[in-house]
Amino acid sequence: VSAPVIAIHAGAGAVGGTATREEARSRAALLEALGAGRAALESGEDAVAAVAAAVEVMEDFELFNAGRGAVLCADGTVELSAAVMRSGDRAAGAVASVQRARHPVRAAEAVMHSPQVLMVGPAADRAADLAGLEVVTPEYFITDHQRRRLAAPVTGAEHATVGAVCRDAEGLLAAATSTGGIRAQPPGRVGDCPLIGAGTWADDRVAVSCTGDGEAFIRSGVARYIAALVEAGVGLGQACERALGLVEAAGGEGGLIAVGADGQRAMPFISEVMPRGVWRAGGEAEVWVR
């Protein structure tokens, strides 16, 4: 069994987006997220705990489009989505269109431990509350910064999301993804992030977390396709490339991170930039904002 590895992304976007304008802060946030995942692994927690810890940090960082930093819908409300999945029993949990969970990835994790896989809307928020998770008032997400951002013109691709994939020391694979969706999206719109097999997937061969034009990723079944290709013997890098080719054919752009059962990782993107990072046990954390 090779060394544990964790990779993260903070969305695929354009040069000039938040992450590149605030490069130093974004790099620090990526390093902090990797550090949280690493700390979980080093304290003996599993891959699910590691991806959730890394995503939770990114959900708290106001410049990434997830949790605290989530963009607003067209009507000024916020709608968050997240998913988590692990190899082995292929347990999965996801939430969509939630408005109260401070850390949607934790709400997704709670759903994973329930008989359901996907919970949406106010009922999902109530379930998170009942599970003892931290819930916040709408003002936590609907900030002056986000109101100004909603009012500003759209300049280039904006489809940030955050995600993490991990292979732990026991060989368990896990993936988690979290997003605030698209700025000024219609309320009720759900992208690929919380859809198991579209934006998030983990089985015994590969764990995948995607970011990009959600509709194109759904219509390409990106994450599940990569897993099927790897199962068929296609190399991880080539599998990711073929999946992103489908996204491009569907008129979309974006990227993804993936880690294989052998600890190999891939972080391809067909957008201008994809802030990302990777840490492998025994090595140093590496992050890239472009």
Added chain:
Amino acid sequence: VSAPVIAIHAGAGAVGGTATREEARSRAALLEALGAGRAALESGEDAVAAVAAAVEVMEDFELFNAGRGAVLCADGTVELSAAVMRSGDRAAGAVASVQRARHPVRAAEAVMHSPQVLMVGPAADRAADLAGLEVVTPEYFITDHQRRRLAAPVTGAEHATVGAVCRDAEGLLAAATSTGGIRAQPPGRVGDCPLIGAGTWADDRVAVSCTGDGEAFIRSGVARYIAALVEAGVGLGQACERALGLVEAAGGEGGLIAVGADGQRAMPFISEVMPRGVWRAGGEAEVWVR
């Protein structure tokens, strides 16, 4: 190009369920649904129109768990889901947790013609209303029959859904699925039906519509997996078998219908029964309730 073909299902369940208890009526409804799909094809409409027409008929039949016949959630409300997808451009549309659209498959079709792929909750109902679709009051779905059914004990597997797949004369493939979910499910729970790649998928090789334990189907990425296997050269029947093997490994049961680019069809199930039917141009419609 081979003759047009359309296949339908009305859910996977147990002997003793509604469909087997009311066998004659169920057979008549399946024949009517196939007839609606056939009429669409014979009047020159495409595979999307055919699957939507067939599903619409089944949504109106009170004994199938979709539309009018949808089971109720634990709190006595109704939450409907549906999806549609076509080959070629892989356009897709879906709705989940809707409560007002009389024909959820038509709401999904309207979403397919919008920039979104998945819309959930009240916003999806409003969009259906704005699209000029028929909306109804909750009383249309929340009937005395369904209230009594909600109060009755669960006896055996109950995960009916309706769906259709079609290959038209031009070679276009389409799939559609519609459901009321699981009886007494928690409000906010979404199954595989409206998730593109889980319960519904269509590309240039195959169209798939699933029914069964939604969570196990999501965790297996059933429909997208079948398409990837067919792309890799696996025969349609064997691809379906392998996908249902994953469902079984995830502790679930159910079935699916699929049609390939060559017009070949498969209708396997690992539940006790799966009411289903098929019509191929030049032949007679065939239906099975068990």
